[in-house]
Amino acid sequence: MLEDGIGDTVRVSLTEEPEFEIPVARELVARYENRGSHEPIEEIREYPITPYAHHKRTTRQVLNIGGGNVPRVFADYASAALKAEDLKSVGYEYSTELDKWNMSDLACDFLYLGMNDLDFEIPGTLGIVNDYKHWKTVQKELSYPLYCADEYLDAEEKSAVLNFIVVNSDNLTGQLIEAVLDDTTVVFVLSTENMHGMAEQRRMIVKLMNKGSTAPVILKRSYKGVPAANLLIYPPTDMGSILIDGLGDGVWLDSDAGQEELSNAVQFGTLQATRTRISKTEYISCPSCGRTLFDLQQTTAKIRARTDHLKGVKIGIMGCIVNGPGEMADADYGYVGTGVDKITLYKGQEVVERNIPAESAVDSLIGLIKEHGDWVDKPNT
Ligand code: SF4
Incomplete structure (x- = not known):
């Protein structure tokens, strides 16, 4: 809402002491102090999106991007030589004992390596993206090229499966969109340097839609120089509103070296919060009072x-x-205080156990989850 200029006060609700909520609220609001001075964005005359309901934009499937797929997550390693152990930060751990890769629930889908090479074998589920100039020289299996707009139109060599074209609002021209309209291998990477980047990326998607393009799009944002605390706040507000409107087939967050693990978690967290890709347990807890x-x-x-x-x-x-x-209306299970050290458990909106002692309530909650078939044992336990 703040990205669209709506709202005069905010409250951030955390499951922590109220004083921890204030700095987060301040950081959120601070981004809009000067937002009106952003670079101009072309006016939208025909808006093909219903802002009051969620409709996923229809895109064609290119490999595992777009169509009915969940939004894909990119990890950016263009500025550093990648070692096998680094992949642990983005969800892959190699077991020498078993000679196989173990994937976590937060395993990214694509690695962007720019002009860099790899000297180890990657998991088969992971795609590599190289700049076109470098891609021409590398082994093509599992590697896909990234072009700028002119490069793609003039390219002598293209992937038969998947080609990424990185564009901004200047070079995403009607001519380019028409030139690749029937190319079923193209995925656009939407990049922006505009201070009001959410609106600029949304404008680019609207342009694609109004031209009849069904090419999937990846939302790419750069947060170089942004401290870790703010990296938790900026990407969800920038990308979240686009994803909530059903737009976007992937996210790509470029941050400082050393922040790969946090960036990866923030991307999955943003997808989870917008309900576009569920990768972990969801907790709905009240702020307490x-x-x-x-x-x-x-x-x-x-x-x-x-x-x-x-x-x-x-x-x-x-x-x-x-x-x-009322506040946990869409939860599958509920754990609600009903008296001092007394807990009532819910399955959906139905009360299933009333006023049980707090000391055994977590065990009872686990029992309830097991009873309804939603339990699995923790890995390695
Ligand atoms: S009113 Fe109840 S549910 Fe709401 S914050 Fe207070 S304790 Fe939590």
């Missing part, structure tokens, strides 16, 4: 420690019965 009947922070941490491997399960943790059930 004077009505809270147990230590919400400690209990949330306890529940997370036992359940954070249950991909796709939504657990509501609410401090009181007054507003709790």
